[in-house]
Amino acid sequence: MREHPSSRVDFRSDTVTQPTAAMREAMANASVGDDVLGDDPTVLALQDRVAALFGKEAALFVASGTMANAIALRTHTSPGDEIVCDRTAHIYRYEGGGYAALCGASVALVNGEHGLMTPDQVRAAIRKAEGSGGHYPNGQLVCVENTANLGGGTWYSVQALDAIAAVARELGCATHMDGARIFNASVASGVDVARLCEGYDSVSICFSKGLGAPVGSVLVGSKSFIQQAHRWRKMFGGGWRQAGLLAAACLHALDHHVERLGEDHRRAQQVAEALNRLEQFSVDLSTVQSNMVYVDCRAPANEVLSTLAAHGIDVLDTGAHRFRIVCHLHITDEDVNRLIDVCRTQWPVDA
Ligand SMILES: Cc1ncc(COP(=O)(O)O)c(C=O)c1O
Numbered sequence: 416m417r418e419h420p421s422s423r424v425d426f427r428s429d430t431v432t433q434p435t436a437a438m439r440e441a442m443a444n445a446s447v448g449d450d451v452l453g454d455d456p457t458v459l460a461l462q463d464r465v466a467a468l469f470g471k472e473a474a475l476f477v478a479s480g481t482m483a484n485a486i487a488l489r490t491h492t493s494p495g496d497e498i499v500c501d502r503t504a505h506i507y508r509y510e511g512g513g514y515a516a517l518c519g520a521s522v523a524l525v526n527g528e529h530g531l532m533t534p535d536q537v538r539a540a541i542r543k544a545e546g547s548g549g550h551y552p553n554g555q556l557v558c559v560e561n562t563a564n565l566g567g568g569t570w571y572s573v574q575a576l577d578a579i580a581a582v583a584r585e586l587g588c589a590t591h592m593d594g595a596r597i598f599n600a601s602v603a604s605g606v607d608v609a610r611l612c613e614g615y616d617s618v619s620i621c622f623s624k625g626l627g628a629p630v631g632s633v634l635v636g637s638k639s640f641i642q643q644a645h646r647w648r649k650m651f652g653g654g655w656r657q658a659g660l661l662a663a664a665c666l667h668a669l670d671h672h673v674e675r676l677g678e679d680h681r682r683a684q685q686v687a688e689a690l691n692r693l694e695q696f697s698v699d700l701s702t703v704q705s706n707m708v709y710v711d712c713r714a715p716a717n718e719v720l721s722t723l724a725a726h727g728i729d730v731l732d733t734g735a736h737r738f739r740i741v742c743h744l745h746i747t748d749e750d751v752n753r754l755i756d757v758c759r760t761q762w763p764v765d766a
Contacts, residue, residue, distance in 0.1 A: 424750040427731040429596075429679075429706060429743035432627040438667045445663035449656050450476070451649075457659030461666050465633045468669075469618055470609035473641035475634045476662055477653050480505075480595045483619035483632040485513045486647045488556065490640060491589040491617070494519030496555035499540045499583075501527040503565035505593055506558055517651070521552050529702050530566020532559065534578040541586045557583040560593040561600045561611065567702030567709050568683070570600035573611055580614025590614060595621040595632075599705040602676040616640060625676050625706060626668035627744040631661050672744065679706035679742040682751045686740055689755040695719075695762035708740040709733065714762075726757045 425431045434442065448455035462474040477483050484506050488498060498514055500507055502524040506514060514520045523540040525532045537557055544553035559579060562570045571579075576592075583590045592615045594600070594608075601608045612618045617636035622628035634644055648654060687703040690696040690710055697711045712719050716732040723730055731739045742751070 423727045423729060424746070424753060425729045426740040426742070426746065426750075426754065427729050428739075429624040429741050432623075432744045434629050434664055435627065435744075437671070438627065438664050441663045441667040442660050445659045447657040447659035450658045451654045451656060455657065455659040455662070457662040457666070461662040462633065464666065464669065465620065466635055468608060469612050469620070469635045471612070471618070471635040472638045473636065475641050475644050475648060476658060476665075477632050477634060477648055478630060478655070479623070480593075480619060480621040480632045481510045481513070482648070482651060482653055483621075483634045484510060484591075484593055485517055485651065486644045486653070487591045487617045487619055487634055487636075488514055488520065488558075489518050489647045489651075490644045491556045491591060492518050492520045493555075495544075495552055497521045497523050497542060497552040498556045498558055499523045499525060499537055499554060499588070500558040501525050501530050501532050501560065501563065501566075503527070503530045503563065504558060504560050505564055505595065506560075508565070520555075523554065527563075527566070529569045530560060530563025531569055531571055531575070532579065534575070534582045537579050538582045538586070541583070541588060543586065554586065554588055556589045556591060558591045558593060559615075560595075562596040562603075562705050564595070564707070567699065568596070568599065568705035568707030569702055570603055570704055571611075572604070573606050576611060577614050584614075589616045591616065592618040594618045596624055596705065598673050599625055599676050599680070602673070603680055603705045617644075622665040622668050625679060625743055626665070626672045628664040628668045629661070631665050633665070675744075676706065679744075679746070680704075682706075682742040682746060682748070683708050683740070685751055686742070686754060690758055692766055693758060693762050694764040694766045696758070697766070706742045710738055710740060712736050712738065722761050723754075723757060726753075726761075728754055728757060
């Protein structure tokens with residue numbers, strides 16, 4: 416599907432997608448109310464549907480993935496608590512230090528492999544205030560990211576997720592899943608989202624990434640968790656009014672943009688294998704498990720970016736010799752072939 420108002424091919428992120436004509440029509444036709452007063456029917460329909468889909472009691476529609484995570488962290492923790500996550504986790508790297516500023520929490524970082532922690536690593540990272548003579552912060556929350564963005568779009572097996580949740584429970588910690596790309600994890604692993612999230616107290620789900628909605632994330636959890644989350648959303652300035660316009664885009668995405676994620680994964684694999692054959696580039700193929708490809712390059716990444724940009728192709732630099740390619744709703748087979756052809760022509764030597 417193209418439906419993108421440009422002849423450039425944008426591989427920087429799956430957040431660049433624009434609402435399709437059909438999605439815009441669904442938005443235009445949405446019934447709306449005042450969500451702060453709790454009577455926007457489309458928001459209510461989205462929340463009910465997502466809660467049921469994820470096997471949780473309740474859901475809350477919010478503006479962004481960062482807001483969903485921030486509300487979840489704040490709801491689960493109190494100042495002086497500690498959050499366990501991988502060292503590459505989005506909540507640690509890219510959310511403005513919200514865990515510190517908004518929650519007053521510290522973070523215990525785990526050195527996972529490609530963004531994925533093991534149950535033993537999680538166990539070793541949890542420090543409890545009780546019994547420490549007042550020395551330790553209170554390990555209160557374990558947070559997994561699935562798929563793991565900086566890990567390469569890697570995903571956890573359901574067994575690993577269950578085992579991490581069991582360790583957290585045993586040691587008195589709550590569990591949160593940053594499921595910004597949980598549907599990618601589900602399509603890639605063939606395990607349905609409710610099962611993946613079974614052991615987790617809360618899950619944040621983004622609709623503005625691979626699912627192609629313009630705005631919006633949903634946080635799911637128990638009724639009492641979502642009641643508290645609702646209060647934090649208000650305090651964070653996230654109470655909104657006729658949000659049904661946006662919820663309609665998310666409902667449309669659930670109907671039309673979930674199954675197709677497999678196409679993004681297939682294209683990412685094709686790009687990864689083709690670039691890895693060229694001497695200029697190398698890709699750790701074991702990490703290419705969903706819609707992302709992190710590419711190491713011999714030349715400085717900014718030079719590679721300029722060359723590709725001159726051919727109408729945009730990618731994202733993520734290091735001095737590293738860049739990222741993401742396949743999404745607007746990327747076609749033709750776009751993938753165009754990228755591969757440009758790379759073969761510009762850097763023709765085989766590895
Ligand atoms: C894993 C992960 N979590 C959360 C977010 C935050 O989403 P948003 O940009 O909507 O705040 C992102 C954004 O890319 C992400 O990759």
